[in-house]
Amino acid sequence: MTTAIYTASATASGDGRNGHTRSSDGVLDLDLAVPKEMGGPGGAHSNPEQLFAAGYAACFHGALKLVARSQKIELTDTAITVDVGIGPKPDGTPGFILNVAIEAELPSVSPEKGKELLEAAHQVCPYSNATRGNIEVELTLA
16 A cells, blocks of 8 residues: 555544534534435535535646646636536446546636646546546536
């Protein structure tokens, strides 16, 4: 196993998707609810897909900035939006799968350079590396 330079730890309790999650340092401490679209109560509570989307967006944005800096490109007014979808497995077997759409706002570079940077960030981002080959990921420019 690779030696970690940082390890995050969180615990989920209660009723799974209608439960509670808390990071070991207490910074993240929130109730969870199944979205209405999945038959749950929804409301003012987060869910695992939102948490995954937020983490992936932040990580991918960092990877994008790293790649741009390595190419001596200054990015300004950038944003990354990650949509995480969940649905039944297409083969009809029990279980669910995720899909991800990553949209980048890169107004300070040409569309060609933006696509190049997106692809390079997708090779560097730990979330992309962890999910590669496991879930469908679509990259687009806004």
